Amino acid sequence: MGSCEKEQTLMKFDGPVIVGAGPSGIAVAACLKENGVPSIVLERSNCIASLWQHKTYDRLKLHLPKQFCELPLFGYPKKFPKYPTKKEFVSYMEDYANHFEIRPKFNQSVVSAEFDLKNGVWRVTTQDSVYESRWLVVATGENAEAVMPEIQGIEKFEGVVRHTSEYKNGCEFENKRVLVVGCGNSGMEVSLDLCRCKASPFIVVRNSVHVLPREMFGFATFGIAITLLKWLPLRVVDKLILFMANLTFGKTDKLGLRRPKTGPLELKNATGKTPVLDTGALSLIKSGNIKVVEQGVREVTKKGAKFMDGQELAFDSIVLATGYRSNVPFWLKGSDFFTEEGMPKMPFPNGWKRKNGLYTVGFTRRGLLGTTCDALKIAKDVTDQWRSMTCTSKHEYRSK
Numbered sequence: 001m002g003s004c005e006k007e008q009t010l011m012k013f014d015g016p017v018i019v020g021a022g023p024s025g026i027a028v029a030a031c032l033k034e035n036g037v038p039s040i041v042l043e044r045s046n047c048i049a050s051l052w053q054h055k056t057y058d059r060l061k062l063h064l065p066k067q068f069c070e071l072p073l074f075g076y077p078k079k080f081p082k083y084p085t086k087k088e089f090v091s092y093m094e095d096y097a098n099h100f101e102i103r104p105k106f107n108q109s110v111v112s113a114e115f116d117l118k119n120g121v122w123r124v125t126t127q128d129s130v131y132e133s134r135w136l137v138v139a140t141g142e143n144a145e146a147v148m149p150e151i152q153g154i155e156k157f158e159g160v161v162r163h164t165s166e167y168k169n170g171c172e173f174e175n176k177r178v179l180v181v182g183c184g185n186s187g188m189e190v191s192l193d194l195c196r197c198k199a200s201p202f203i204v205v206r207n208s209v210h211v212l213p214r215e216m217f218g219f220a221t222f223g224i225a226i227t228l229l230k231w232l233p234l235r236v237v238d239k240l241i242l243f244m245a246n247l248t249f250g251k252t253d254k255l256g257l258r259r260p261k262t263g264p265l266e267l268k269n270a271t272g273k274t275p276v277l278d279t280g281a282l283s284l285i286k287s288g289n290i291k292v293v294e295q296g297v298r299e300v301t302k303k304g305a306k307f308m309d310g311q312e313l314a315f316d317s318i319v320l321a322t323g324y325r326s327n328v329p330f331w332l333k334g335s336d337f338f339t340e341e342g343m344p345k346m347p348f349p350n351g352w353k354r355k356n357g358l359y360t361v362g363f364t365r366r367g368l369l370g371t372t373c374d375a376l377k378i379a380k381d382v383t384d385q386w387r388s389m390t391c392t393s394k395h396e397y398r399s400k
Contacts, residue, residue, distance in 0.1 A: 009129045015039040016135035016359075016382055017124050019113065021048045021104040023093060024362030024371045025139030027071045030100040031379030034073060037386045039137075041104035042126065048104060049093040051143055052086060055165040059193050060086040063185060063277050065220045069368040072375055074099055113138075114333040115356045122357065134357050135382055138332065141362035142272075142343070143324035149181070153300040160317040164190060165324075170197030173317055177202065179305055181297060182321030183209050183257075185274065188281040190319055191290045200289075202313065206296040210264040210275035211257055211282060212241065213248045221277065225265060238263025249278075255285050256292035272343075272365035326363070352377050357385075 015032065018025045021043035032039045047053050052060075061083045062069050066076045069084075074096050080088055097104075108126040113136055116123050122136040146165040154161065160172070164186045170193045180191050183205040191201040212221050221241065228237045241264060252259060260267055264275040284290045295307035304314040326342025337354040338344060344351030348364040352374040359378045364370025 008125070011129060011131050012121075013038070013040055013131060013133045015133065015386070016137050016357075017042065017122060017131050017133040018137040018139050019110050019124065020139035020141060020144075020362070021045075021106075022051060022139065022141055022362065023049060023071060023368060024141055024375065025104075025137070026093065026097050026100075026102055027371055027375035028137050028139060028359075028361055028378050029102045030074070030096065031072055031375050032382060033100045033102065035379055035383040035386075037379070037383050040131065040133075041102060041139075042108040042110060042124065042131070043104045043106050044109035046106050048097055048102075049090055051141075052090055052093070055146070056086055057164065057167050057186075057190060057193065058086065058169045059189065061279075062089060063214070064222050064367065068220075068222060068226075070372070071096055071368065072372050110331050112331050112333050115335070115358070117356075120356075135385075136358050137378060138328060138358070138360045139362050140327060142326055142365065144327040144342075145325055147322045147325050149320065149322050151181075151297055151300050154318070156302050157300050157318060158302050159315060161320070162317070163320045163322070167319055170194040170199050173197060173199040175199065176316035177314065178317045178319055179293075179297075179313075179315040180204065180319045180321055182323065183207075183276070184321065184323065185276050186323070187321030188276050189279060190321055192279065192281040192284060194319075195284050195289050200291075202291045202293050202315070203285075204293045204295075204297060205256055205258075206294075208258040208260040210242075210245075210259055210267070211249065211252050211278055212245050212264060212275050214277040214279055216244050216248065229265075234265055234269070235263060238265050241265070249282060252282075255282070256294045257285075268365070274365075349373065353381060 015038035018028055018039055018041045021041050025041050026048055029039045029041050065082050066080055066084055070076060076092055111125045113122060113124040121132045121134055124131040146163045167190060173194055174197050177200045178194055180187050180201050180203040183203055187203055191203050194201040215221060216224060225237055225241055267273050281290060285292060293307060295309045297305050298308050299306045306312045328338050328342035329340060337358060344360050344363050348366060348370060351360060351363060353359055361374045361378060362371050364374060
């Protein structure tokens, strides 16, 4: 090693190394702690739930009622509203970590993680340390890195360009014409926020999209779907949900929001594409305050954008609501557990475990419900191995 290189500290752990201190990583650590199994959580940022704290917009709320978004073993305070705000969710996460005495090691960016077959351990390397353990829990999630699309000419644009990971609120866009690229939940909510800040949003809807009411008849749409699925086939539930959505909204196709041929629940299970749960944007589309552009962007110009149908519009700013992706392929080495997109090859509910003590949590495309399900499974599996090893060690000691 050259004299200019910093020597890395080697740390060996009896319990699992968990990469990521978001809800998924903290949930696994808590479940293990409850079973008496130690763990270490590595986090590249300086806080837990860093995506929520640093890369979400101010008006964000949980899209589902809080009972569907609880982590294992510790619920929300009763005083919290039905749909907790960003601030309330972060507060819940901090209370959750404190309750189980989870103390992540912050500012530890994982460069690589690889299984040492000879010694039977995972070797996790950060910028200044190497951690060794029999178990590795990948908890960096589906939303680790912002997706920045390649749009011709965007570097020439003279206005402000923001990804939603950098967008906080619409104050800086007051009285501006804003092109919002992406029509998922983030794109719709940012467009709504821009309207409330007296901006003029134009939302690009290139593909088909399901827009559903967040609630129907006073009940959460998601809760209704879960209840119906106990009694009816998925496709029948999809038809009922769409029937009720059409009663509420009318035909969204007339607004430039074409519905996919596949139902919302079936599509979510097959591709992970989440339906938009409307929080007020649709009424502003109907009134013309949010304008729908049904063509993809062909090229960005100095003053605006050209679209696939040839029309050209002027804009002051662009917001990229183009989502996030997994970063697992960049640091997890020698594993065939994940696809090139960084998602487990085995679909839910079987994607949480692989050979050689490798686990994954937060990749179910089912939000915090999926996280809770996998966290409990991982904790039980590791705990069973831990107790077996502990009993073996005690037996060997007594034999001596």
